Amino acid sequence: MSDTLAGLLQAAALVAALAVCWKPLGDYMARIFTTTKDLPIERGVYRVIGVDSSADQRWPVYARAVLAFSMIGVASLYLLQRVQSHLPLSLGFPDVPPALAFNTASSFLTNTNWQAYSGESTMGHLVQMTGLAVQNFVSAAVGIAVAVALIRGFSRGRTDRIGNFWVDLVRVTFRVLLPIAFVAAVVLVAMGAIQNFSSGTAVSTLAGHHQTLTGGPVASQEAIKELGTNGGGFYNANSAHPFENPNPLSNLFEIFLLLVIPVALTRTFGTMVGDRRQGYALLAVMGVLWLGALVAVTTLEMHHPGAAAQAAGASMEGKETRFGVPGSSLFAVSTTGTSTGAVDSFHSSYGGIAGGVLILNMGLGEVAPGGVGSGLYGILVLAILTVFVAGLMVGRTPEYLRKKITGREIKLVALSILTMPMIVLIGTGLAMSLKAGKSSMLNSGPHGLSEVLYAFMSAANNNGSAFAGLSANTTFYDIALALAMLIGRFVPILLVLALAGSLARQQPVPANEGTLPTHGGLFVSMLVGVVIIVAGLTFFPVLALGPLAEGLS
Amino acid sequence: MTSLGQFGPAARLVLLLTLVLGIGYPLVVTGVAQVAFGSQADGSLVRHGGKVVGSSLVGQAYDDPSYFQGRPSAAGDGYDPLSTSASNLGLDNPELVKQVKERRAAAVKADGTRPAHVAPDALLASGSGLDPQISPEYAAQQVARVARERGLSEARVRSLVAAHTKGRTLGFLGEPRVDLLELNLALDRVG
Numbered sequence: 001m002s003d004t005l006a007g008l009l010q011a012a013a014l015v016a017a018l019a020v021c022w023k024p025l026g027d028y029m030a031r032i033f034t035t036t037k038d039l040p041i042e043r044g045v046y047r048v049i050g051v052d053s054s055a056d057q058r059w060p061v062y063a064r065a066v067l068a069f070s071m072i073g074v075a076s077l078y079l080l081q082r083v084q085s086h087l088p089l090s091l092g093f094p095d096v097p098p099a100l101a102f103n104t105a106s107s108f109l110t111n112t113n114w115q116a117y118s119g120e121s122t123m124g125h126l127v128q129m130t131g132l133a134v135q136n137f138v139s140a141a142v143g144i145a146v147a148v149a150l151i152r153g154f155s156r157g158r159t160d161r162i163g164n165f166w167v168d169l170v171r172v173t174f175r176v177l178l179p180i181a182f183v184a185a186v187v188l189v190a191m192g193a194i195q196n197f198s199s200g201t202a203v204s205t206l207a208g209h210h211q212t213l214t215g216g217p218v219a220s221q222e223a224i225k226e227l228g229t230n231g232g233g234f235y236n237a238n239s240a241h242p243f244e245n246p247n248p249l250s251n252l253f254e255i256f257l258l259l260v261i262p263v264a265l266t267r268t269f270g271t272m273v274g275d276r277r278q279g280y281a282l283l284a285v286m287g288v289l290w291l292g293a294l295v296a297v298t299t300l301e302m303h304h305p306g307a308a309a310q311a312a313g314a315s316m317e318g319k320e321t322r323f324g325v326p327g328s329s330l331f332a333v334s335t336t337g338t339s340t341g342a343v344d345s346f347h348s349s350y351g352g353i354a355g356g357v358l359i360l361n362m363g364l365g366e367v368a369p370g371g372v373g374s375g376l377y378g379i380l381v382l383a384i385l386t387v388f389v390a391g392l393m394v395g396r397t398p399e400y401l402r403k404k405i406t407g408r409e410i411k412l413v414a415l416s417i418l419t420m421p422m423i424v425l426i427g428t429g430l431a432m433s434l435k436a437g438k439s440s441m442l443n444s445g446p447h448g449l450s451e452v453l454y455a456f457m458s459a460a461n462n463n464g465s466a467f468a469g470l471s472a473n474t475t476f477y478d479i480a481l482a483l484a485m486l487i488g489r490f491v492p493i494l495l496v497l498a499l500a501g502s503l504a505r506q507q508p509v510p511a512n513e514g515t516l517p518t519h520g521g522l523f524v525s526m527l528v529g530v531v532i533i534v535a536g537l538t539f540f541p542v543l544a545l546g547p548l549a550e551g552l553s
Numbered sequence: 554m555t556s557l558g559q560f561g562p563a564a565r566l567v568l569l570l571t572l573v574l575g576i577g578y579p580l581v582v583t584g585v586a587q588v589a590f591g592s593q594a595d596g597s598l599v600r601h602g603g604k605v606v607g608s609s610l611v612g613q614a615y616d617d618p619s620y621f622q623g624r625p626s627a628a629g630d631g632y633d634p635l636s637t638s639a640s641n642l643g644l645d646n647p648e649l650v651k652q653v654k655e656r657r658a659a660a661v662k663a664d665g666t667r668p669a670h671v672a673p674d675a676l677l678a679s680g681s682g683l684d685p686q687i688s689p690e691y692a693a694q695q696v697a698r699v700a701r702e703r704g705l706s707e708a709r710v711r712s713l714v715a716a717h718t719k720g721r722t723l724g725f726l727g728e729p730r731v732d733l734l735e736l737n738l739a740l741d742r743v744g
Contacts (some may be wrong), residue, residue: 001725009725049565061559068559072567120635130575137574138567166562173570178578185582186589192610195579195586195594200635203605205613206620206737213596213608214634220582237628237637240680242610243596248727306644311653314673318639321624321674321686324728328680345680346639349649447643469641550645 007298007326010252014330017256018263025260026267026279032171033148033163034272045170056161059501062149063494065165066142070109070490073135077105080131081123090124091199099478106482108132110489111139111371113225113232113341113464114455114481116473120235125197125216132232133221137181140228140261141172143373146493147265150377151272153503154401162500176261177228184223184257191253192246193219218243226257229371231341231464239331239344240320251327251344258340262286262369265376273401277519282379284524289368289531290337293361297354298329305351305551318346329354336361339371341464348443348451348467355467356547359454362461363535363543365420371462377496379527383518384413384499386530390516390523400518402508409502416495420460421538423484427456428542436476442469446553450546455481460488599734601741607734612685618663619702620737621687621695621714624674625656628682639680653677664698686730689718703740713739 038046038053046053057065080087081096081104096104100116107114108131117123123132145168152162189195198215205211218234222244225232239245245254263283270279301315302325309315319328328345335342336358347358361368367379388405391398398405431437431452441448447469454467459481466472472481517523586594597609607613612623614631629636642649653676660671672691692714700710717736720729 001721006721006725013725045566045569048569049562051562065559065563068563069566072560072563076567076571118636118638120637129579130571133579134571134575138570166566169566173574178574182578182582186585189582189586189590189594192593192597194596195583196596197583198595201596201598201605203607205607205615206734206741207613207615207617209614211607211611211613211632212635213598213611215596217579217583219586219594220579235637235681237639237681237683240639241637242608242681242683242685246597246610248722252726308642308644308646308649308653308677309673310644311650311657312673312676314677315644316673316679317642317644317649317677318680319677320680320684321688321730322684322727327727343680346641348641348643349639351644355643442641443643443646447646450643467641468639469643550643553645 003302003324003326010326011294011330014252014255018259021260022264022267025264027271029176029264029268030271032175033168033268039174042170042174046166049166051164051166053164053167056164058160059162059497062162062165063497066146066493066497067490069165069169070142073138074105074109077108077131077135078102080127081105084124084127087124087126089126089197093122093124096122099475100473103478103482106485107464108135108230108232109139110462110485111143111228111230111339111374112459112462112485112489113230114459114466114485115232115464116478118236119233120214128221128234129217133224136221136224136228136230136232137173137177138169140177140224140230140372141169143371144172144261144265145169145373146496147373147376150380150496150500151269153500154403155273156504157506157508159504160501162497162504177224181220181223181227184227185219187253188219188222188250191250193222193250194243195219214243222254223257225342226254226340227261229258229262229338229340231335233342239342240346245344248322248327251323251331254342255331255334258338258342259334259369261372262338262375265373269376275401275519278401281519281524282383285379285527285531286367286369286375288524288528289364290333293337293357293368294330294333296357297333297350298326300351300354300357301325301329305354309351315351318349320344332358333361335465336463337366337368337370339366339374339461339463341458343465346468347454347465348469352446352547352551355450356543356551359450359457359547360535360539360543362457362463363539364531365417365535366461366463367531374462381413381416381496381499382531382534383527384409385417386523386527387516387518388413389530390526396514399509399515402511403503403506404509409499412495412499412502416492417534419491420488423460423488424453424456425542427460427480427484428453431456431480434476436474440471440474440477442471446546446550450550453542453546456484459484462489599738601738606738609732609734610685611683612733615733615737618698620740621692621699621731621733623687623733624684625652625676625678626682626684627678632683634683638682640678660694664694666694670694685734686732689729689731692718692731699740703744705743709743713743
């Protein structure tokens with residue numbers, strides 16, 4: 001079988017698996033967020049934490065609950081790392097230094113999972129389990145909760161209530177993430193991922209060297225790392241590590257896990273707003289963007305770009321033998337498109353232009369198809385911008401899903417869209433003008449700029465993957481990127497919740513002949529165009545100086 | 554509820570979820586994994602002569618010409634699981650171009666291959682630095698050398714390589730590849 005055919009079949013198998021799960025998982029999530037029934041275990045949780053599950057919140061209360069939960073989360077994760085040496089299963093590792101601990105806490109809290117440390121030489125098993133993996137669950141749950149609150153902005157009318165954060169969080173954790181992660185973890189172990197509490201096995205190798213085979217609860221963390229679009233590897237090598245991702249089948253399974261919730265949420269959206277075609281339309285936009293990036297990256301990498309790959313005859317630097325170019329490209333596009341940031345190959349060693357596509361894939365605002373929850377609210381924000389642009393063209397007041405898009409909504413949308421590019425461009429500019437920023441680059445010239453740009457893009461989009469050449473564990477990058485992650489996560493969340501509140505208050509307007517249909521091909525193409533133009537115009541200059549200059553030179 | 558009022562539920566929920574998701578979940582997964590798939594859960598360890606000699610999933614430095622060699626590794630001093638890493642060098646980085654040239658020269662010298670025929674994975678480092686496998690092309694390139702070093706016929710060595718070569722999973726996933734630890738162990742058994 002030719003490489004191309006195998007690559008196509010692999011992508012087709014993935015799409016088929018996602019298609020099978022789309023309806024049942026999407027509808028299941030819609031039921032979870034509309035039912036008034038609590039499970040017995042959930043009633044227990046509400047009693048312990050002291051909330052009334054039947055009381056819906058106004059958006060400012062919902063937002064304060066998100067912030068309070070996140071502040072406690074970041075403090076708890078920071079503290080766990082700072083006292084690691086006193087905890088059991090620490091493997092003898094010292095306390096994590098303050099700047100790195102702050103960076104890591106911000107990173108896992110914001111669903112970014114940027115890692116300025118190496119797992120195998122920094123974090124003991126207990127911190128991985130009770131700190132990092134717990135945030136893998138709850139940061140994903142927070143993203144989904146916010147997306148659902150925004151959906152309620154459309155599906156409800158004449159109310160100031162957008163749901164109850166605690167209920168959304170608890171339900172998505174106990175009814176979606178935990179059961180799927182459990183099954184996925186066991187499947188991963190069956191495929192070869194490890195799951196133990198060993199502190200390592202010293203072996204004498206065939207050639208007589210000493211090698212320490214690492215242990216750890218890897219599969220349980222791997223499952224939620226992908227499912228929650230988190231991406232923080234147990235090990236530095238992330239999903240390229242054979243203990244995290246042992247074979248081509250586990251590779252495809254992990255790609256499936258990181259896509260399945262963002263994709264199914266479009267169904268949840270369509271079901272909750274009572275018009276499933278709206279969900280198809282968003283799915284189509286995400287699919288077009290994902291497929292475009294996939295074709296571009298795979299084709300570019302198959303033609304061994306760059307001097308070294310040209311010389312060697314294949315673009316296999318930083319890629320594993322068992323995955324090859326198609327398996328690595330599929331992972332790379334899916335991880336940058338979903339804000340996951342896990343990697344099964346190292347993006348710094350992709351060809352210049354393919355690396356640029358991966359950066360642009362994040363620059364789209366992570367809507368192809370985006371992180372769990374964040375992808376859906378990201379694309380809804382862009383959809384509102386699209387109906388606004390369309391409204392300007394024909395001179396009508398724009399509406400989306402029977403809600404009027406007024407000045408207030410557009411201000412919130414514009415601020416939300418501008419947040420990420422502001423962080424990326426100001427952050428990259430600052431780093432390039434400071435010695436502390438420049439001295440961390442591994443490669444010089446355009447590739448060096450790409451490393452820095454990738455870092456801020458990854459942080460501000462809560463992606464977490466890296467052009468890992470950059471020495472990111474310096475005080476400057478630890479703090480700067482932590483701030484980029486926090487602002488990149490919580491400013492849009494607050495704006496989206498305000499938007500949800502503003503939309504929920506409106507009385508739905510009946511559709512008329514002047515309403516732009518938002519489920520057809522015309523709207524889908526317009527939305528794709530808006531996504532690409534917004535990202536393209538924002539990032540073209542800096543992409544030209546980095547990856548494009550490298551690829552064309 | 555006031556702004557401050559949200560901190561109570563938040564703190565209690567973080568604590569509760571830390572116990573359930575941070576302790577309960579990995580413990581239960583470990584229990585199930587150890588009972589149902591114990592060998593995989595422990596790292597697919599490979600024993601030889603009663604001793605663990607490695608993991609079938611983790612590459613080793615086989616730096617002895619009588620063994621099949623793995624790919625260049627950027628993990629520590631090479632194949633160090635305590636320091637997994639890729640090189641992260643850009644494809645136009647002169648350093649990487651130089652490395653490719655040097656590795657090609659070394660392969661030509663060791664295996665007697667023609668320069669243009671050196672397999673790409675002999676020249677380029679893996680992502681994890683622990684790649685346990687090589688391409689069939691890279692294995693074929695090393696057959697003559699290994700046979701000579703061990704005083705075996707090339708046909709014998711070639712058949713051992715074939716026995717440890719996997720095709721694409723399910724016929725279309727990943728790439729054909731040769732399991733090095735198993736292959737080198739089989740060579741040791743033959744002599």
